[in-house]
Amino acid sequence: MGEEAQPARTSAEEMVAERGEYRYGFSTPIEADRLPPGLDEEVVRFISAKKGEPGWLLDWRLAAFRAWQQMEEPTWPHFTYGPIDYQGVSYYAAPKQKPQSLDEVDPEILEMFEKLGIPLQEREALAGVEPTIAVDAVLDSVSVKTTFRAKLAELGILFMSFGEAVREHPELVRKYLGSVVPHTDNYFAALNAAVFSDGSFVYVPKGVRCPMELSTYFRINEANTGQFERTLIIVEDGAYVSYLEGCTAPMRKDNQLHAAVVELVAHADATIKYSTVQNWFPGDKEGRGGVYNFVTKRGKCLGARSRISWTQVETGSAITWKYPSCILQGDDSVGEFYSVALTNNRQLADTGTKMIHLGRNTRSTIVSKGISAGRGQQTYRGLVQINKKAVGARNYTRCDSLLIGGACGAHTLPYVDVRNGSATVEHEASASRIGEDQLFYLRQRGLSEEDAVSMIVNGFCREVFKELPMEFAVEARRLLEVSLEGAVG
């Protein structure tokens, strides 16, 4: 018997392909107020007027728009995609009902966020358990609800939508807007500056340690809409904040454009921890649909001994173009970048970081873990720049790639630019495949092939996951499992 008998097995790729279903792919019928597709100065003026903005902000937007018109879309990323029709996108969509309190938030919206696992109810603290997270929920172009605002305000912490900040604290917005990512910074940042519709704003005053995680949850709901949000976080001397960002979108057969900007400012002895779990719709197995994710994220360690730490888990989007960076201006300031990026099926990612050392004894750490499966292609692109005055600067970079199956690719492009002889720069890189022997070992002990792959991948990402707040780490692991389903073998 058993002439050709072989242990039953499926390839990793088949598994990912069959089971990797996007569970946030529903869309919700919400009455929306939206602009027809198209982009010109009138659209910029319309958005600004719709939001009741002061003249200086409109001027800033217009300057950005004019700069954008002169700029060219970057072609250097290590991937290609069909041309984006910027005139085919609607630049403003908002739920029609403008809520004044939670009671007035459209129940459809509440339900949608509930379905996503994002609580918009400020649930009563039970048996002395303090709430650990406050949420700003952004649906398409606008913030629909920010929880725990009042509680945070008691400590002097401002946590609100960008639009509200412009109205209530224009002096702070004006002082810091564009101070880290100028409106002419790059093609996508300029586009965002021209048409951004909302986003989150955080201000933590001197010496205050923010007692809960602040979180923004982004959701693209409307079809054929771009999402252009802006986040601005300012942390004063000796203060601390941990900020989380999550993103999902419905499954659409057309690509959706997302071009966000995040600016962080850390004053002396301040710490900002910024964590992202990005799960935009990645497109289907053949690469149809999915979000084009072009994001500019940058933090400035303005004061001495300040610290900015980026942690990202990127599993979504058809295309990801994103380099969360740190400008280490204050002496002894610290920049960190911990990243897990996964590309499966036809996903493409060109991601990494820039660490710009300006101050003395500045330190940076880069830990990048790339996982490629299916026909995914992934590039780590990083810059470590040590400037003349950055005496004693140090960088440690580690880039690891894990390949699952034979049709994917991983590329590492580290740029190092040292203009100071006292600097120490270390770079380590590795690329490996999940070994048949590793899988067999775990399966021999009783784990399914899928669980075995998931365990190996989680182990590979452990250095990054341990940087995430606990609830997020659990979410990240689960997300990785879902994204890898059908990918492994």
Place this chain on the structure above:
Amino acid sequence: MSETLLELVDLHAEVDGKPILKGLSLALRAGEVHAVMGPNASGKSTLSKVITGHPDYRVTGGDVRFRGASILELTPEERAHQGLFLSFQSPVEIPGVSTAVFLKAAVNAVRRARNQPELDAAAFLRLAREKSALVQLDKELLSRSLNEGFSGGEKKRNEIFQMAMLEPVVSVLDEPDSGLDVDALRIVADGVNALRSPERAMLVITHYQRLLDHLPADHIHVLVDGRIVRSGGPELAGEVEAQGYAWAREAAAGAAP
């Protein structure tokens, strides 16, 4: 007579198109310990991988039966769930996955498959403490990445520790003595001996009689060129040690069709 737990029937197997096992038959009954001895490249490790279902090895003829039923169509994990365990000659390292996390998942996967209640963290740790003492495994190793940075002896002891945790029906031990000094060998052998029982059977693969001094086998088989050329009682190990495998090779040549 006690139940036959594992039976190999005229087993033929190849790897990368190269035939390695060429008609191997063997039966392990409950309570028995069998040893397979043989020179390098005789097919010893292949035997262990074929029994446990490594996907790189292709069975081209014959059968592997577990408790009377063929398991050739089963995945490695399904075989493990039924109670097959392999102590690896060279256990792999899995960076970032702690031994405890891995083993708790494995123990519970096996328990689920056997319709036993899963162990919670406390129950698992209690059991792990008890079983790790069996092979004097440093408990600190439980929180380290699986086999990463473990010494050769620690890796081997970790294999026997896992065997104790998973409570297999049939264990295949692929050279559990390789690379061990006498003291480490004794610890491993004592651990294995403690797991002998009338309900279980073990298949020990080794080059050397040395191991069998500490881990006595009821039956010895000499494997040469993919076939068992001689079987006998414990005394056969001494003969092999005294005469080497040259005579066995000749015997194999003589027996070849």
